[in-house]
Each structure stands twice: as structure tokens, then as C-alpha cells.
Amino acid sequence: YTNEPTGSTVTLGFNVPQTGPYADEGADELRAYQLAVEHLNGEGDGGMMNTFSSNELQGNGILGKKVEFVTGDTQTKSDAARASAKSMIEKDGAVMITGGSSSGVAIAVQGLCQEAGVIFMAGLTHSNDTTGKDKKANGFRHFFNGYMSAAALAPVLKNLYGTDRNAYHLTADYTWGWTQEESIAAATEAMGWNTVNKVRTPLASTDFSSYIAPVLNSGADVLVLNHYGGNMVNSLTNAVQFGLREKVVNGKQFEIVVPLYSRLMAKGAGANVKGIHGSTNWHWSLQDDASKAFVKSFGTKYGFPPSQAAHTVYCQTLLYADAASRAGTFNPCGIAEALEGFEFDGLGNGKTLYRAGDHQCFKDVLVVRGKENPTSEFDLLEVVEVTPAAQVTYPIDHPMFAGGALGTCNAG
Amino acid sequence: MDAILLQILNGLDKGSAYALIALGLTLIFGTLGVVNFAHGALFMIGAFCAVTVQRIFNISYETVDESQTDFLGNALVVKTPYIESWFGPQMGGAIIDWAVPLAILFTVPIMIFVGYAMERGLIKHFYKRPHADQILVTFGLAIVLQEVVKYFYGANPIQTPAPEALSGIVNLGAIIGMDIVYPVWRVVYFFFSLVVIGGIFSFLQFTTFGMVVRAGMADRETVGLLGINIDKRFTVMFGIAAAVAGLAGVMYTPINSPNYHMGMDFLVLSFVVVVVGGMGSLPGAVLAGFMLGILESFASMNEIKSLVPGIDQIIIYVVAIIILLVRPRGLMGRKGVMED
């Protein structure tokens, strides 16, 4: 199989955005990867290896081989990401590629890994497509997705804002935005909300005022911002600027929802996030042992708490290592088999299943809210609800995930 | 009706940002003839002046609050800005609150210095070089400036809010009996840009400075023969342009949180604005800025979007193409400026 490790080491490829708008998220992912490598090699305090339900990992590398890694810059561009991944595979002999901070890149690299015959452990990618129509036998996603965000958020929104609401969607005009919009609209409509309008905004927009202004007189009383990263910071800032948070429509307080939160980015919106609900894959303030262990380990090393991106890539690295150990081989097909249907606990989101049919993890999803009185610059979000995995699980043939096929595992 | 008025207003407001950015660019690009790919970076540096001022105002001393814990479970370190301890929480808080407007004072000299250093150190040697070389050097410079900012401030946006007093909304329609609410700061930005634009116009109109610089562009040699030290004036012009770019940046920060690549986001747009306005024409750049702003606002209206899907994605470019085909030198371009 491709890049079978022959020496005493095994090389992993960490492919993250190091330049461009997501560079900070990429940097945080890299930190988590390094931490994971340390832990796998038996250095440091072991972090979540101590809480992980599987006890295969011994701190002696993977299958006795010391873990080494190479890094690359995806620039958040499919092309650059594939070039970088290829160089890791062709030049550095990486047996696994992981990383990414956007769905487009994750899907592109996942496709590449499928062809090249290596395992791809997706990083931050939230589009339904990654494990939906673009799923691949060699690709695995620990992160949650648009559907799960919607499923977790809907009940909370229902409790908070009632069932008689008119929602206005602003959506980043590309695949991730569309899948999220579809998911949220479906979930909220199911509980009785009316969708007033779905407006697509160009990815390159920086000023969303001309999209926000029409919201004022649209009769909507909820604004859903299907934006991520810089788009999200700007659209939220603009929405608050236009006084939407203070607005009262039809006798109801106007509300804003940001379905996918990223704490790193939310910082850019500052006080504007206060009281605004959204979902996230994981948050450092969780009080379970695994999360605490990870925060401690990461925080001690770097001086600040990890982001959800850091958490997911750390988990992915451990999961890969564990699967290799259980399979007793680095052969992608062996590893895939070990991961498929794998149930585990102790990585921060409670009991988790790596579903065999689409390589998506099913675990608890957090609903969070912008904190009113933050005590520090990291303390922006508070968890209002931990939605149990069962509630966000969907059947494999759910229409939002239809099309495409997993195919068969490729070992190169 | 309200909706249309609101979009016109929004277009003017967007346009004022475009016009202000394009104004700085056209001083360098349309007047000095330097294809300045670092203009976006100047805009970005202006914005980060505000961030820096905010940071400076927030320099804090630390006290340990045993009653709270931080993310690692240790006692929480509470930070209090020195300014607050010096001036009292009330006054100090107000100063911090007004960081962005106060940053203007700080930005102008900084930007003039940046412009001066850039022109003397680098651009000076490129007036006579081909445009292609200018692109390479200014693009290189832009990357470096950007990366330096990224090194110190990270890649994520940084919030720099407007003063509390200026961050609400006003009802502009109240006078005419309509309900047209608009963010105060955006109104401030609009008037601010009018003032800056007016200031630059009168400076170039009522002094011979503009004429000399234009002449120097057309024929440096001859202007030198007439006893004029054109280099000095080019430097001044560059300084002014940098200051305008910087002002556009500082004032923009409360509208959208600045990040290190915000310059690149605006770069293409500002070139389009300047060229559509017509090379060498200041009024052209301003006019084009407002025009594109308004058209962009209209294109993002749902009614228009449902007629022509995706029009808001391409409106700027469609308009640019049409204008350049109908009017060979843009709206108000002068003959012979950068046509070869």
C-alpha cells in the first residue's frame, strides 16, 4: 500500500491553512496536532489518551513506530491544498493526511486521498456534503455538520423564541452555505417557523449592509446568518449595527441566530455576539473529564484554551492512531475497517459512533450563546444545552446526504 | 419606497467608502502613474492604527482575583487598563470608548510617514520603470506589510467598536415622515468622507500643486527644467495619498472588524473604481465610487436578484465593462494617462 512505513517512524501529514483568512484556525489546529504527536510518542501528560475509552495507545508511537509529521499550507484553496497534500504523500511519504478548515478544501483533499490510497482524517468541515454526496471510503469526519447543527438548535430555539416566528436567512453563496441553510430551514419549519426569505450573499462580500437593510422591513423577526469566518463576523457586526438586536417586530423581540459558531472568529465580532445562539462542536468550558484533560494539557503548553478546531483534529489524530493500533497495520483499508462502526467515549463529546455507512461521527452537539459578562478574552461563549447524539442522528439515506457513494477503500 | 430610499442611502454609504479608498489610490495611480498594489495595504495599516490605539489604551496591569478561576482552574487574572486607573473608570472608560476617533490624530502622521518612507525608499526609483515592475514591487511590498501585521495581530478580525454614543441608529426618515433607520457611525463615515474628499479637492484645485504634479507626471524632465523640484512634490503627494488611505481605513474599522487581508479584499475593487472613473480624474474616481456603491446596493435587493440571479456577484464588473466600452477613458478620464 501507499507509503508503507518501513523504518522506525511513521509520518503523518498535517495540512492546514497557514495563510489567508483562516490562518489563525490553522495555527490552532497545528498546535493540537503537535500536542497529539507528543502524547502519542509518550511525551507530555497524555491528554485525552488517559480518558479515551480505547486503551490501545501506549505512548510509544503508533504500532511501535515513532510518530513524525510534516506540515503544509492549504491557503484555503482546493488547488493549493491538493498540491500540499500531494507533496506530503509523494515526497515525505505521509500515510495519513489530516486537516482543513473549510469544506471545499476538505472535500478536495478527501478526493485526492481516495485516489492516492491514504487515509484522510477531516479537520474542521461542516458541510453535509463531506460525508454526504462527496463521501469517500478513505475519508473520515469527526466534526459535526449542518444537519446536526440544525437538529440541535431547533429545540432550543423553540423553547426560547416559540413556534410562531418568521425567519430570514442570509446565506453564503456556496455549497456549505446552501447545505446549512437547507438544514436550518427544514428544522425550523418543522417546528412551525415560517421562512420569510433566503438571500444568498457573495462570498467576497465584506460589507453586508445592503443585505441587512431589507431585513428591517421584511416582517421577519429572526435573522439566521449562514455565514462562517470573516463573513460571519461582518454580517453579524452589520446586523447589530442596524439595530436588529433592539428591534421589536410584531410585538416580539428580534433575534439573530448564528448556526455555526467559531470562538476564534467570534472574537472578531466582540460584544456583538452577546446573547446570540448558535452551535459548536466542542467548547473548552465543558466539564467532563476528557475535555478538562485536553484543556489542561493544551492550556499548560500554550497558555490559552483550545478551539473546537484544535479539539477535533486532536481527536482525529488519536482516533487514527488508535485504529492503526487496533488493526495492527497502517494499511488504509485495515484502518478504515477499524474505524468503521467504532464506538468510543472519552474524547469530549460523550459516547460517539463512527458510522460505517458514511464515515460520520455521531456525538453530542453543543448549543451555545454569546456570553453577557465574559471574564477573559477566551470566555466568549457559554454552553446552554448539550444535545444528545441520538437527537442529531439521521438515517444514512437522508435526502440532504443523498447522491454519491462511499466506494471502496483504496490502498494505493 | 422606503426600501428603495434605504438602498440609495446604503449605496451612498458604501460608495463613500469606495470613493475614499479610490481617492487615495487615484492620487498615486491616476496622478503619479504608479500602479500601486500596496494601496490596499495602506488602507489596512490605517485600520490597524485604530487597533493599535485601542490596544495602547487598553494596556493593563494585572490583579489576581481569587474568587474566580480561569480556564485551567487557577485564580483568575483580572486586567485593568492603566488609563482607567489614571483617569478613573468613568473618564478612562470614555477615552477607551473613543479610541477610534482619537486614532485619527495618530493615523495622519503615521500614514504620512509610511507614505514618505515608502516613496523615498522604494517607489521613487520606479516612476520611470514599466508598470509591470511597479506591480511586482508594490505587490511584494503589500505582502510584506500584510505579513508583518499578521505576525503581530494574527489573522482573525479584531473588533474595534465605535464610541457608544455613535454606535446606535438614527431615524433619518423622521423629517420626511418616513421610517428610515440607519447606523449612526455609517452616517458619520459618509460625512467624514465628504469632508476628506472636499479637502483634497480644494487643496488640488485652489493651489498650483495639482497642476505641477500633473505636469510632472506628463514630463518630469521639463518640469525640472522649469526649476521645480518635482521629486519633493511627488513625495508630498504620496504622503497625502497614504494619509487618505489611512483615514479611510481607521474610520472603516467600526463598520467591519479589520483583519490583515482586508487590504487585498478592497484592492481589486478600488482599481476598478479608479479606472471606471477615468485615469487622472479625481472627480471621476469619486463619482465612480458612489455610482458603484449605489448599483451594488440595488443589485443586492431581492427584487432585482430574483430577476437576474447572481447579479450581485457580478454587478461591479458588468458595469465596469459597459462603461469602459461606452466611454473609452472611463467616466471622466483624461486622454493619454496610462493608455500605453
Next chain:
Amino acid sequence: MLGMNKNDTKMLLLVAALTMLAPFILNPFPTDSGLAQFNAGYPDLMQRFVIFGIFAIGFNILFGLTGYLSFGHAAFLGVGSYSAVWMFKLLAMNVIPAILLSVVMAGIFALLIGYISLRRSGIYFSILTLAFAQMSFNVAYSVLTPITNGETGLQLTLNDPRVLGVSQTVDGSIPVTNLFGLEMRSTFEMVLGPWAFQFNAGYYLSALILLAVFYLSIRIFRSPFGLMLKAVKSNQQRMNYTGLNTRPYTLAAFVISGMYAGLAGGLLASMDPLAGAERMQWTASGEVVLMTILGGAGTLIGPVLGAGFIKYFENIFSKINESVLHGWFSALPDGLEDLLVTLVYPFVGKGWHMTLGILFVLVVVFLPGGLVEGGQRITNWIRNKKAGGKTPTSTTEPAE
């Protein structure tokens, strides 16, 4: 030879030798040494060198000869890529039809855009091309998603129809691109002591095509057509009053260079069947401009050097991370090691942009003719040294 003068023949032979021996030349460091980091001789990067070389050569036919600075050439590259991937999806995995279609489609696109844009000159032309390319990018990114697959990029799937071929191979995976059965990704690895050299089919195909189009560009530069274009650049007015309708000439140059871009796009897709919208973004158009100027606009070999330079940085420098640096300096005392790492780190890895920016500035300030001039200076210097005496540097001959 082949209708070329001696210098050109020499240069073509040189380029041929360089491309054919690239797997050796680009892998000078033993695989296990610390410097192996700087090796560039792996298939993907070598392919990128030659493909972007083709792109830049084509761009230079327009820019170097006519002086028209297009800021939208990436659109043609993108069109080429999309065409090729669709060909793979619908027709066959053989690269020949795909490449042909990309060239043709890019040519048609260039004809349309060029016909309109060439009504203006100077900066107005640049902005027109930029506007067209940005429009294409925006549209490809969202509105045209059914054709382009938007953000994700157009990829092959397991259920592509593929008339002349199978949708999936027997083992259930997507078939790979090939040239009459020769798989583009097939690589022969030769191990010589501590060195490992990779010979990749796709690379050699691209390299041969590069040689062909490089030869073509030499012929264009030296032909009366090329002379006419240079004359148009120098004085369009005089050209008009000498009875030449300049428009068809510049349009021809535009279309030819667009077809080069399409060829590059088709090759990219042939090596790696994916076509993403960001290939059409203005930054991508800007990149080829930078490549050309960096290498030396108007020179034959310059654009290829420029392309190599930028791609090298993008792919090699960006991969140097902190632990690699620690590896290099580990022999030094700890304090010094940390100091050096701290000093170097901002310029590599995530700081590779910074280094690239600084190099742009340095090159353009000190080598006004681009890298080619650098090369000339070195040869002159060596020659002078050999001659031993102070022969005055010959009058600046056009760097070609």
C-alpha cells in the same frame, strides 16, 4: 536548426536537458539529510513547474510582445481545467481529447473576451480583462455550480457516465487519467545510494508538451508576426500608418496566449482531475503576471524561471515548520538553536508569503530585467573573471 538561430537552438537544447533531467537536478540532496526539505523532485511539483511554465510562456506571448497586460488570464486556465474534467467525466480518461478540448474552449473564450477587451489599451484593457475573469470566477463559484461544482471544485465521481470507458473500475474506484493506457500518475522510482529519484509519466508528458510549446514560442518571437507585435507595442500609431490593422494581430496574440493557458489548465486537470473556481480568481491571474515579470518579461526563458521560482516557494518553503528548523539547528547549543529558530521562523512555514514578498522587492529593485538578468550578470561576471581583465560589460543586449 529547425529554423532557429544558434542562440535559440542552444537555449531550446538547454531547456530540453533541464526538463528531461529534472528528477535528478531537483533532487540534489540525499533523502535522509536535513536538506532533503529543499528537494523539489517529486512528481506533483515537477508537473506544476512545467505546467505553470507553459502558462507563463503563453502569457508572455501577449504581454512580452504586445505589452498588453492581461489581468484575467487565469480565466482561460480555469476554462481549460473545467473542459478537461468534463471530458474525463463524459468521454474517456484518455488525456488527449481532454487537452484538445481545453485548448479549444480556452481559445473560444479568449476570442470572445479578447475581441471586446482589445478595444481598449493600457490600464483600461487590464481592467476589462480583470472584470471578465472576476465575473467568471464569481459565477463559477456559485451560480454555475451545476457545471463547476462551485466551492468544492469539479471532481470525478463513481457515477460519471463516461461513454468511452467505465464509470468505476472493477475494484470500485474511479479510473485514472492516462495516455492510451499509460497512467499519468505512474511513477518509476530509482534508488541510487541515499538518493531516490522519481520518474513520473505525467511529468514527462507535460515536459514534452512544454518543449513543443516553448519551441513554438521561440518561432513566434522570431517570426515576422512576432516582430509586428513588438512593433505594435513600440508604436501603434506608426503601425497603423504603415498599413497594418493591428487589431487582428493583437487578437491573435491574445487567443494564442489564451490557448496556452487553456493547455496549462487541461494539463493540470490531466495530472490531477479536479477543477476549482479559485483557479480563475484574480490572484491566480496576478500570479502569472508576477511569474512573468519576476523571470523577465519579453524574454523567452524568463517566464518559466519565474513560474518555477514562485511554485518552489509555495510548495517548499511553506512546509518548513518549527520542528524542521529545530532539526536543522539541533547541532548547535540550545540557546543559539532557539535564537536561530526564532529568527528564521517568521520567514518560513506560515511566513513563506513574507519571504516571497521580500524576494519580489529585492529582485525587481536589483534585477530590473528579472531573474534572466540575474543569470546574465552571473555569466558576465564569470566570463570577465575568466578573461581575467576588465572587459567593459557589453552594451545591454536584449535578454533572450
Next chain:
Amino acid sequence: MGILEVKGVNKRFGGLQALGDVNLSVKENSVHAIIGPNGAGKSTLLNVLVGKLIPDTGSVMFDGKSVLGRAPYEINQMGISRVFQTPEIFGDLTVMENMMIPCFAKRDGAFELNAIGSVLSQKDVTEKAEHMLVEMNMADKRHMNAAALSRGDKRRLEIGMCLSQEPRLLLLDEPTAGMARADTNNTIDLLKQISDERDITIAIIEHDMHVVFSLADRITVLAQGSPLVEDDPQNIRGNPKVREAYLGESA
């Protein structure tokens, strides 16, 4: 009936009547001089002839075909070639290349080009260009960039370029301005020889009376946009109106 017939041409620039009812007939194979004070409209008239300007009214016929409304390159292809008052040459190209470009033109001025470039035709072109350089006394400068030529040399190069196109009508706008005496004399000889040996018609604008009177078969005096007189050289020299408006005492 002349080869060039200008009838009733008017051209205004804003308030300025640059050409007012100009009628002119140039006989085939003659040398026709147009003289007149500065700003009389001589260059403007030439601009109309080559399609650089479109007159407000009037007609311009060359060889029985109308010139108006055609693009400059088309007019050139009809066989009209022009030397400008400020030299228009290819500054970035070498002198030799400058000369080669018009040599690609066929007899009637139309371009014959082959992008792949057959070796043979290029050789012909090179020979012809070489020959022309020798004729213009510029062979030693063949590898210089044209921009670096002195002004007189630029002018000679431009004349050479126009001649090597073998036009039927050659328009010269002050061809010897700034040229050294010796070269002026050479140019006079060359033009004489051309007009005698080849069937080229020449229209020349010149302020140097030595040149005008050595060459011209016929002279039109233009003043304030309108023809003042048209006559033979001897008569012009004696014409008091011309003396007053143009020649001054020194002629």
C-alpha cells in the same frame, strides 16, 4: 485630374477654423509642395488625408476612390504613406527592425505576413531593408535602438521606412527639419531621384525654401486654413502676397 483630389474640405477645432474650404489637386508623379505660415493648417490637412482626422465637410479622393471614413491602415494600403512632423518610429526596436517592418509590405502597401515565417521571404525582406539603410546612409547604425538616434537620424529613418513601402503617394511633413545641411542635400537628391525614377507622387510640407524650390513642381500656399495661391515655384517666389504672409525679406 490629379491622383489626389481634395474638394471643399473644412475642419474646425472649437472656435478655430483650421481648414476652410480647401481645394487641392496633386498631379500624378509630381512633387507638390504645401507651404504657409505656422498654424496655417498644413499638418491638419495631412491628418485629414491619412485618416487621422475626419473633416467636417468636403471630399478627398485618391486615385478615384474616396479616402474619408477609412481607417488609417486602409488608407495606407491604398498607397498613401506619411512622414510625421515629429518622427514616429519604433523606439524599442533596432534601426534594422524598423526598416524591416515596412518591407514586409507588398507593392500596393498591403501586408503579406507569415506567422511561421518562411526563411526565404524573410531573407528578401532583410535584403531590401539593408538596401534601404544604405540608401539612407544609416547602415552603420543598424543595431542601435531607434530611440537612441539623434533627431536628424530619426527623421531619416522615418523617411526611409516610408519609402521602402513603395507608396504611390508620399506625404512628407517637414522632412528635413533639424537635418544637417549635408543630409538635407542628400535627402533632396534622394527625393528627386525617387520622383524621377519611380512613379511616386510626393506632397511635401516644408519651411526650408531651399528644399522647396529644389524639388517642387507646383506649390500651394496655405494661410489661415485656406489656399492663398497655387502656382509654379518661380511665380510663388515673386508673389508679393506670399512674401508678406510667409517668406519675409530673407527668401
Next chain:
Amino acid sequence: MNVKPNFSKNANQATTAPAFLSVWDMHAYYGESYIVQGISFNVHEGEILALLGRNGAGKTSTLRAIARMDNPQLNKGEIWLDHQPLHNMASYQASAAGLALVPEDRSIIAGLTVEENLQLAQIAPPIGWSIERLYQLFPRLGERRKQEGVTLSGGEQQMLAIARALARDIKVLLLDEPYEGLAPVIVDEIEKTLIHIKEQGITTIIVEQNAVRALELADRAVILDTGGIVFDGVASEVLENEELRAEYLAI
């Protein structure tokens, strides 16, 4: 610095007045090509010096070097004007010191009107004739004050260029082919102007292909050939010296 340098090699025996403008051993380059190859001469206050030579002899280059233009580059040599060392100055400083060059291509600035072209000359001190006075001298310019300078006819441009020089308070006027392209009557006019200027005490160096006219006007003459001086003496001497005339001026 009170000692006036007198670098005269052999020249100026004709007059004993000290030199006002001295050029000593001037070497100038265009990039690598060595054009002005060690020229020395003196001009006295109020004198008109004719600088003659065939095309490419280096006349323009000499004037440009004196006017301290960037090109050609002065690599060696000294230039003194009325006690001031010009060789250390940039062109704008030389202009402030009292030097004005009327370049051979006139260099009217595009995009500026006639009047603006004149105004431009009066921005930096010292300021000379008023614009109204210049319009009296050249009424044609006054009539066209709002017209864009570059659309003037050739002769009008020449007038504008001279007027622009006079708009500054100058001590030395460098004229590069001022008669080129001018109608004989205008040449007479300009000649009168030059005499007028001379009467104001302004020193003039005139480069001209119309050697006879220049020599009749000038007090002294310098003849250049390929970058070096081949004659330096009284103007009338040249007119009388058959050999010189034939060899270098072809008259």
C-alpha cells in the same frame, strides 16, 4: 567663492572679458555609450554662441548635460555659471541658478493649456517676464491661451517653448534648434527676439542646423564633431573659412 575660474585652453583670445559660463572637460554618457568626450569652452556675459555640427555630433547632448538633465550622465567635468558650480546641481537647481533650456522637441506638457504651460514656469523662483508681456511678444500664443499646448502647430509650439524659457528670470538661454519648423517670417521674428534678449544682457547658446543664420547672429561659434570640439572662435571666421564650412557644415 569669488575667484572666477577661467579654464580657457586656447579659445577666447578674441575677447579678454572673463567667462560667464565655463564648461571644462565635460564627459557625458548615455548608459554605457560615451557621447560627450571631453568638451571645454567659455561663454561671456551677453554673448551669443553658436554650437554647430552635423547630426549626432553631440550638440543636444552637450546642452542637456549643461542643463543638468539626468540623461546623459555627467561623469566628469565642471560647469560654472556666474560663480556657481552647476556640475553639482540637479536640473531644477540649475534652473534656479539662471539656466533655461529650450529642448529640441519643445517638450510642451501634455494635458496643460498654453497658459498653464507658462504658469508652470513661474512657480519656482526666479520669475522673469510676465505672461502678458510674453503674449505681446507672441500674439499667436495669446490667442490660443486656453488651447491644450500639444495641439498647437509646430511653429506655435516652438514659440511657446521659447516663451516658457523667458517666463523665468534667466541668465543663460540654451536653444536647441529654435528655427526648426518655423516659417521664414517667424524665423525673422525669433531672430529679432533673440537680439532683443541679447540686449537685455542674457547670454545665449544656440544650436542650429541653419548654420548660416546662426552664424550671422552669433558672436562666437563652436563646432562639434563626434563628441569633441573641432573649432572654437569668432563666428564670422567660420563663414569665411571654406574648409570648415565644407567639412563640418556642408555649406
